[in-house]
Amino acid sequence: MSEEVRPVEDWTTDFDIFDADYVRDPSPVWNELRAKCPIAHTERWGGAWMATRYEDLRELVRMVPELSSRSPAVVPLPPEMREEAIAEVKMYGTENPPITADPPEHKPYKQLILPFFTPSAVEAYRGFTEDLAHRLIDKVIAKGVCDAAEDYAQQIPPRVIAEMLGIDANRADEFTLWTRGVLEIGQTDPAARWKYRRIIREFFAELIPARRAKPGDDMISRLVQAEVEGEPLTDHTISGICFLLLVAGIDTTWSSIGSSLWHFAGHAEDRRRLAGDPELFPTAIEEMLRFYAPVMMARKVTQHVEIGDKVLCPGDKMILNFPAGNRDPEIFDRPDEVVLDRERNRHVAFGLGIHRCAGSNLARMEMDVALRVWFERIPEFELSDPDAVTWAGGQVRGPRKVPVRFPAG
């Protein structure tokens, strides 16, 4: 599906979520779409609709079962791989529940994983995350330079989820590579997406029987002993859930931590304000989540439905652009400004409705720790080479290189 880069002339009818300028700063396009369409369309990347208004997003997430979550990926697999995926789903049931499940099967799977991600459950990993953050800073602090994305933000989420799943945190770089293979590189390179999807599946396929034989107190061991509607889960279902747990928390949280550090490296006033007043962390983190929300999700239309002045048809894809909803002037005061003490912040960075991100509390804990430890150890920092900053976009948007300098400590 590699496509020729053709400049976008009309964003309302031909949007391109991989357009380089859009990936760097999508907000001007969102403002245009919200004002003009408001539901945009494209034939690019398999074809899709895209919603950018907060109220439309609220309405769309409630269109169940008219909009299905069976394929929540923003870019669909190419036809030859799609058939294989459909055959697999037919054989084994839903692919990565609960994210790929619709009601009624969605709820028991969501309820299966939610207890692992309540605020008190994720607090148990705060100490681990703090130690990790300090060790990462220890490695760079004497140098006075580092890449805040690669050396710090990227290193945290794979190790925390590895700790939760009871898998080898020393393989964190591999987990990151696999996740990017599926979610980032894989969006425009279907062969890579297929390859890494298989690698992850095989990794868990090997691991699950071992946990059945000798369970520990990690999440996978608890899943092998769990039941859904009175039935134990098959290895395939557990591996599908583990796939989701591994992939969903890596690119996303890393993007949020990275975007925040990028923001503070480039906005000295905000950086000084937060460094001087740690009581601002709770609202500042929510504001970072609002302003730099990394994730878009998609739905597949199963029945004719109307939204705005558009009629969606069975088979259509609908992209839910939650990050754009977070800048909607109908809902937010000064939407395109970062306001660190914003008190009223109904942002939708974690989505809405039954598919609300199950890991939201974990992501918030990781952001809280990552930013507090960074600010405690490195309160003064700035971009060392703004032109070297790179961004990834599509399903998950965030900075991938953020070179910074700071007083060596």
Place this chain on the structure above:
Amino acid sequence: MRIRVIEGNCQGHNRCKAIAPDLFDLDEYGNASAANGGAVPPGQEDMARLAVENCPEFAIEIVEE
């Protein structure tokens, strides 16, 4: 002041619990209900209002000012 969480609207974002921990209880899935039968102790009215205005699901309402 009295508040309530509209059953079925809460999706467990936990924003209310973070903002006003004494005013909400969470179940094992992280879904919220109003603590103390919804009664807001004097002095916590502003926190209750903030919880309402930070809920992305519009799941909390003030039943009685």
